[in-house]
Amino acid sequence: MFARLVRLQVERPWIPLGTALILTAVSLGFASRLRLYTGLESLLPESKPSVIELNRVTKLTTGISTVFVALQGGPETPVAALREAADALVPKLEAVGKPDVIRASTGIHDAVSFLSPRAGLFLSKERLERLRDQVRTHYAKAVTTASGLSLELEDPSPEDASNTFDVAALKRELIGDRFDPNRYPDGYYQAPDGKTLFILIRSGIPNGQFEQGAAALAKIRKAVSDVNLAQYDPHISVDYAGDLTEGVAEFQAINRNLVEVGALGFLLVSAAVLAYFMRLRTLALLMITIGVGDAWTFGFTELAVGRLNAATGFLFTIVTGNGINFAIIYMARYLELRRTGTSIPGAITQSSKTTWLPTLAAGFATGASYGSLAITSFRGFHDFGLIGGMGMVLCWLATFFVLPPLMVVFERIRPLPVAGAASVGAGLVARIRTNGINFAAPFVRLVSRYPKALTVIGASLTLLCTAAAVRWVVRDPMEYDLTAIRTDPRDRAAQIKLDKLGNEVTGHVGTTGMAIVTERPEQVAPLTKILVARRDAAASDKKPFEALHTALDYVPEDQREKVPILLEIGKWVRKARARHAVSDRDWNDVKRLLPPATLKPFGVSDLPASLSAPFTEASGLIGRIVYITPTLPNSNVDNAHYLFRWANAFRSTTLPDGSTVLGSGRAVIYADMWQAVVDDIPKAVVLAFLATLAVVLIMLRRRRATLLVAAVVIQGSALTAGALGFLGIKLNFINFIALPVTFGIAVDYSVNIVERYLHEGPGHILTALRRTGGAVVLCSLTTTLGYIALLQSNNLMIRSMGVAAFIGEVACLLAAMLFVPSVLRLLDRRTAKTTPPAS
Numbered sequence: 001m002f003a004r005l006v007r008l009q010v011e012r013p014w015i016p017l018g019t020a021l022i023l024t025a026v027s028l029g030f031a032s033r034l035r036l037y038t039g040l041e042s043l044l045p046e047s048k049p050s051v052i053e054l055n056r057v058t059k060l061t062t063g064i065s066t067v068f069v070a071l072q073g074g075p076e077t078p079v080a081a082l083r084e085a086a087d088a089l090v091p092k093l094e095a096v097g098k099p100d101v102i103r104a105s106t107g108i109h110d111a112v113s114f115l116s117p118r119a120g121l122f123l124s125k126e127r128l129e130r131l132r133d134q135v136r137t138h139y140a141k142a143v144t145t146a147s148g149l150s151l152e153l154e155d156p157s158p159e160d161a162s163n164t165f166d167v168a169a170l171k172r173e174l175i176g177d178r179f180d181p182n183r184y185p186d187g188y189y190q191a192p193d194g195k196t197l198f199i200l201i202r203s204g205i206p207n208g209q210f211e212q213g214a215a216a217l218a219k220i221r222k223a224v225s226d227v228n229l230a231q232y233d234p235h236i237s238v239d240y241a242g243d244l245t246e247g248v249a250e251f252q253a254i255n256r257n258l259v260e261v262g263a264l265g266f267l268l269v270s271a272a273v274l275a276y277f278m279r280l281r282t283l284a285l286l287m288i289t290i291g292v293g294d295a296w297t298f299g300f301t302e303l304a305v306g307r308l309n310a311a312t313g314f315l316f317t318i319v320t321g322n323g324i325n326f327a328i329i330y331m332a333r334y335l336e337l338r339r340t341g342t343s344i345p346g347a348i349t350q351s352s353k354t355t356w357l358p359t360l361a362a363g364f365a366t367g368a369s370y371g372s373l374a375i376t377s378f379r380g381f382h383d384f385g386l387i388g389g390m391g392m393v394l395c396w397l398a399t400f401f402v403l404p405p406l407m408v409v410f411e412r413i414r415p416l417p418v419a420g421a422a423s424v425g426a427g428l429v430a431r432i433r434t435n436g437i438n439f440a441a442p443f444v445r446l447v448s449r450y451p452k453a454l455t456v457i458g459a460s461l462t463l464l465c466t467a468a469a470v471r472w473v474v475r476d477p478m479e480y481d482l483t484a485i486r487t488d489p490r491d492r493a494a495q496i497k498l499d500k501l502g503n504e505v506t507g508h509v510g511t512t513g514m515a516i517v518t519e520r521p522e523q524v525a526p527l528t529k530i531l532v533a534r535r536d537a538a539a540s541d542k543k544p545f546e547a548l549h550t551a552l553d554y555v556p557e558d559q560r561e562k563v564p565i566l567l568e569i570g571k572w573v574r575k576a577r578a579r580h581a582v583s584d585r586d587w588n589d590v591k592r593l594l595p596p597a598t599l600k601p602f603g604v605s606d607l608p609a610s611l612s613a614p615f616t617e618a619s620g621l622i623g624r625i626v627y628i629t630p631t632l633p634n635s636n637v638d639n640a641h642y643l644f645r646w647a648n649a650f651r652s653t654t655l656p657d658g659s660t661v662l663g664s665g666r667a668v669i670y671a672d673m674w675q676a677v678v679d680d681i682p683k684a685v686v687l688a689f690l691a692t693l694a695v696v697l698i699m700l701r702r703r704r705a706t707l708l709v710a711a712v713v714i715q716g717s718a719l720t721a722g723a724l725g726f727l728g729i730k731l732n733f734i735n736f737i738a739l740p741v742t743f744g745i746a747v748d749y750s751v752n753i754v755e756r757y758l759h760e761g762p763g764h765i766l767t768a769l770r771r772t773g774g775a776v777v778l779c780s781l782t783t784t785l786g787y788i789a790l791l792q793s794n795n796l797m798i799r800s801m802g803v804a805a806f807i808g809e810v811a812c813l814l815a816a817m818l819f820v821p822s823v824l825r826l827l828d829r830r831t832a833k834t835t836p837p838a839s
Helices: 002-011 014-031 049-060 079-094 109-122 125-147 167-175 210-225 243-277 280-304 315-339 344-375 379-413 428-435 441-449 451-474 489-506 521-537 559-578 584-593 609-615 634-638 640-650 666-700 703-727 735-760 765-790 796-834
Strands: 065-072 103-105 196-203 237-241 514-517 547-549 625-629 652-654 660-662
Touching: 002 014, 002 344, 002 379, 014 280, 014 379, 049 514, 049 660, 049 666, 065 079, 065 210, 065 243, 065 489, 079 103, 079 196, 079 210, 103 609, 109 167, 109 559, 109 584, 109 609, 125 167, 125 559, 167 584, 196 210, 196 489, 210 237, 210 243, 237 243, 237 489, 243 280, 243 315, 243 489, 243 765, 280 315, 280 379, 315 344, 315 379, 315 735, 315 765, 344 379, 344 666, 344 735, 379 666, 379 735, 441 451, 441 765, 441 796, 451 703, 451 796, 514 640, 514 666, 521 547, 521 625, 521 640, 521 652, 609 625, 625 640, 634 640, 640 666, 666 703, 666 735, 703 735, 703 796, 735 765, 735 796, 765 796
Parallel strands: none
Antiparallel strands: 065 196, 065 237, 103 196, 514 625, 547 625, 652 660
16 A cells, blocks of 8 residues: 555655645645634533533623723823723723723722711611710710800719710721721722722623733723813823733733744754754755644644643644654655665655654654543643644655655656765865765764663663652652743833732722622532631641621621611711711711611612622622632742642532532632642643553564653653753643653654664664654754743743753654663674674
């Protein structure tokens, strides 16, 4: 079958090329529909309870994302100008409409107006009754003193002196300890320095829908630009923050990064190929071939997976760097044959015949190391393994289906002037142009001159790195600092600072808190009681959360008993005012706290928008949402150990009636991700190791070849893990992938050297290195450059993947090109000494 394919490629190359063109066009059509999802929930299976609950909460809630419009004034900008500008912006912003803008507000003015005359209802009945009695007594004393009827026969005692009508004390009593009168100056979301004022926008765009979020932000910016803020003060500037703003900015940065890193990786790989072969035509052939393989891979991705996530978004660079290796080995063999004068058909036939098995073995081994991740439940690993494993197979197919007929067509148009290598006496440029740059030369010299030293160094490094790897694993190599797996904060330091200030000024619980949505409103009270008990039972330094927030927080208990008491307090203060016992200044300070005569009990449905909005669902139902906020300081949420504790406190709660309330959100999603990673790591590593060795054994079917390849795999893996331990590199959701992939890399490089060595025969390891080693080094270089391109990512997790994979590449290359060949060199010398001469 293979011989017939080669004959077709040589005699009628347009048939396979036309077929490949059609397949590539169809694949590109599918690949163009791929979308990137950067939310953490995209890394878990959709059947996971936490993901199901998160999706349920997302559908039920409204205004689930926020945008802060920050108006910042100059040193001379008056506070009044900022407030006027903010008040003018609100109607423009609300005109944007739902779901982009559900509500915009400059502060809690409606809440202040609503709660002020009802503040006393939040006191206990006993405390309210005491206050009423004090007011009544103060009224009598104040009126008696004001009328001159107080005889004052003796000097008043300190206790009697306190029985004057003290408006300040009354105000303190009515406000109680629940409300900070200085928190919101005149009800505005205003920073303490008075130079920054926030407009809080509640948006109905979920934080994970970045394309809709970007469109909503564009409309918001347009609405702000339509208002001439300079008319209020020329120094007013506008900036944006909030979770929707931050999410969209990070998504756009990752998208830009995908293009930039992909382009950089492609350029670096192209430069390495050009430096090795020194021919633009050869570069074009290889780039077309890997381009076809990439197109097939990501067309398959759309059909099999349907999307990209944070773990798979950068696979283009990795698949390109790894997948081009098959074409490099094939091209190197083809040019080697053509230099000896072999005809085009003969070179095509011989290249296919001598390279298909080692490249297929390498491809299946690398694919198996990727594919071992596909059995895991963690979707980040599963999708990466599925796409990467199939990508290796498809790139191999592209190499042997597309590259041979391409070379035939190019040779017919303009034959390569490679028949006969350049003579030794020819100029350097001529030799390089004819033969290319031999990347294997330094390795050949080292192995030929210092095999014993390299063997000792290799063995010593392997033992040392094995010990370091064991120590690294025992000390727990996992990364628990979330700031180390996000976008580099230095790229958005100003926005992070503004976002933090916005959260502090507005006090919006929806930004840091996790939302729990019960099935019924009556479940809220028992749920909060159980959760508070869990919090209070924890040690002081192990508190799982700070507080719970519900709509009931703004609805006091026992209102029917308290309303008449509060009305009576208001009556006595008003009578004191009528009797001139309260000054104008004190009256202006206290009158807003006095209840109107129409005061009556109220419920959650009567709350003003600024209070009810965070607890209002899309259907308009209020009262089922509970927010659970983290312990202070908020930096705890960047510590995975704390997130586990927080998540376990509310992920599942059984109520007294037997019903269960589930919780989700960032804390639970992250905890589930980490648990999945920890569960999947051992089986993924073991399976990858066994799968790669099984592929080698099945494909090569020779014990010695399998042992030699296994030696490279073991040594390369030990050097990789040891280097990670020495450098103190922590494992996260992405860079762990570098460990099982290392097994495939080790097979990829070693199997070509070993196959050529066995083909040349004992005593010819240097020949194998000279003739195949250069291509192997180039394969490593292209893959390494692909990983180096990842270092340009602004995502710290992707960078760490580049570092870990780079280390694996170097380790496997040293094992395949230096250490194991040195051992073979010594064994061949020993065999030559002990073998009797032929008669």
